[in-house]
Amino acid sequence: MKTMAVVLATGAAATAFVVAAVLAEQRGGEAAAQDVTFLGEPVTAEEIALGQDLYAANCASCHGDNLEGQTDWMRRLDNGRMPAPPHDETGHTWHHADRQLFIITRLGVGGVVPGYDSDMPAFKDVLTDEQIRTVLAFIKSTWPERQRTFQADVTANDEGDS
Missing domain, CATH: 1.20.5 (Single alpha-helices involved in coiled-coils or other helix-helix interfaces)
Structure with a gap:
């Protein structure tokens, strides 16, 4: 027995x-949906799928179909602006708290750095706040665990000082 x-x-x-x-x-x-949060709230697989579709329709033209960003994204363009950075683990998106990423997406870079001249448009009149949340959740879902953990810690320690 x-x-x-x-x-x-x-x-x-x-x-x-x-x-x-x-x-x-x-x-x-x-990442599995249960591994992804936004401002501490769990994100569902359906929300990540919606975010992927919205990313493809609104973000991929600059940030790349595979979140790879534009070529030489760390070197200024002739107009003095920076190319679109990657949103995968090779970029710096995961260094920023959820709140900051949300504001940049909603208001453009100038929403975080007043007066900063950028090609990043404000999406406040294009996407709802919930849609922005799903796009950011999709992006986060593609990061390896190390980057997701680091970014979750940055978000947890964010006190609103950009």
């Missing part, structure tokens, strides 16, 4: 391992 229990327990553990591995592979390294 004891041997049967060990066999069953071993089989259950192996099955759980295989299921976890398959799910991780299907996710392609992306």
Whole structure:
């Protein structure tokens, strides 16, 4: 009887391992919805999917289909403005708190840095606040765990001082 229990327990553990591995592979390294929050609130898989669609329609033309940003994004353009940065883990988006990312998206960079001249438009008349939230949640869902954890800590410590 004891041997049967060990066999069953071993089989259950192996099955759980295989299921976890398959799910991780299907996710392609992306965060599960339960791993993503915005201002401390969990984000659903449906919200992330909506955010992905809204990103494709409103952001990808500058920030890239794969969140890769524009070429030489750290070097000023001839007009003195900066190219669109990547929103994947190679950029600096994950260094900013949720509130700051929301304000930049809603009001443009000038909403955080008054007088800053940027090609980043304000989306307040294009996307609702909830739609902006889903776009940012989608972006966050693509980051590796290390970047999501760092950014969650920055958000938790954000006191509103941009």
